[in-house]
Amino acid sequence: MAGKQTPRQKMINLMYLVFIAMMAMQVDRQVLRSFEGITVTLDESSKLTAENNNTxxxxxxxxxxxxxxxxxxxxxxxxxKAESDKVYNFIESLKVNLMQELNYALPDIYSEEEKETNYSSLSNTDAITKRMFASGGPTETATDLQKSVDDYRTFMAAAYPAGSKDAERINKLFSTEDRQRRTWIQRMFYDQPMVAGLANLTKIQSDIRTEEGNLVRALLSNKLEEEIELKAFEPIVMASPLVLSGKPADANIAFGAFDNTLQGKITVGGQEIPLVNGKATIALNTSGSGKKTISGTMTYKDHTGEFIEPIPFTHEYEVIAETLMQPPSGAVISADKMNVVYRGLDNPISATVNGADGPISLRASSGNLSGSNGKYVFRPGTGNTVTFTASATTSTGKSVSGTQEFRIKPVPPARGVILGKTHITVPANGIAAQTVRVDWPDFLFEMSATVTSFKVKVPGQPTTSVNGTTIGAAASKAKKGDAVFVFDIKYKSSTGITGEASPITIEVR
Structure with a gap:
């Protein structure tokens, strides 16, 4: 008789089964809402990254x-931009069609009105499966999607040197290889609920915008670096315009804003002269009297390690007798750092005047200039150029002078860093202690700045504004697997320059 149950026991068992079913439904809904939250966060991140790229x-x-x-x-x-928009918009149209078919729309995270989640649409597996698969294999839509991703991967990887870390990252990030006997389309979309398919598609879009930004920043950064290296270094011949007949005389040939570690070479009359501490020294021809010319070429290794196209130079000097009949004229002005001066900084300037017999006077057409005895500090004013005029008096009492124009440039943009990196991985409990800083990598001047404020975006959470340098509680709700975005980083430098640094990404592990 042990197998018989009372009506009360049967009712208890039935209620227990109903309770278990309700718990299972609740878990499923939580999973669906989590996927929805991930999709919304990725979509918002793509929009923020696109705005940053447009800058x-x-x-x-x-x-x-x-x-x-x-x-x-x-x-x-x-x-x-065209290649990125093409594949991004293709995926976006696919997402829109799927959502319209199921009468679903992604929730607006900025809306104060909370709308009930359409769980039947989120859990639907038929829509995306039918869109991607037919009885004979993948549909035309699936084939076009994979081809778009493959074409984009090929285009982006070709923009970087073969075998570089950037190219390897692109190939891994947009890989569509088969794995474990399953195609990429099968892994991403077969028998997947609609919300999972949307999350996968939105993840690809987010990666597209991120890598688009990485490449455009690299193009601009490389151009700026090339501009500094190719335009800042110019040949400077340092020699007196007058030499005495039969007396030894030398000429120094150096690079403007010269670096004593620079690797380069000087060629004069077919003879290659090595650089010593950034300059080459040759003996001038002082036999006989009259005007003479020294000419040749210079070249140096750029940031790629290759020699640039040789740059020609020429210099005239005059060999005269022991008695100086005419006073020399002219002036030499050079920037201690480079052939530009930077706005907002104290730029060291040196000035000399050949044949000067007394103090040298230096004037600037704009800005503030201070100093004496050939050494000055200049802080630019308005405008894009400044002209310096150096003057002095010779032993005969004649006044000589010379002018030189310099470009005025702004300080390069700063980058936001944590622990010296723009992209870090830390555990969730370690984010609060992280300090946001800024730096200027590879900039010739020593720069320091203090972060005054920034914003923190945690997936699924409102953007938080922080005053100061420490993240603190702004990312307290970050979870393992989240990508925390630190952006709108405001700073003030030690020289009074204020600005906004590039963003930082924190991966939570």
């Missing part, structure tokens, strides 16, 4: 309007 496109367009050297960069950047 770099705008900088390139602005420079291209005033500098023809940037037009090639502009053309390349436009190609990157």
């Amino acid at each position: 770099f496109y705008g900088q390139i367009d602005l420079k291209a309007d005033s500098d023809t050297d940037y037009q090639a960069i502009q053309q390349r950047a436009n190609q990157v």
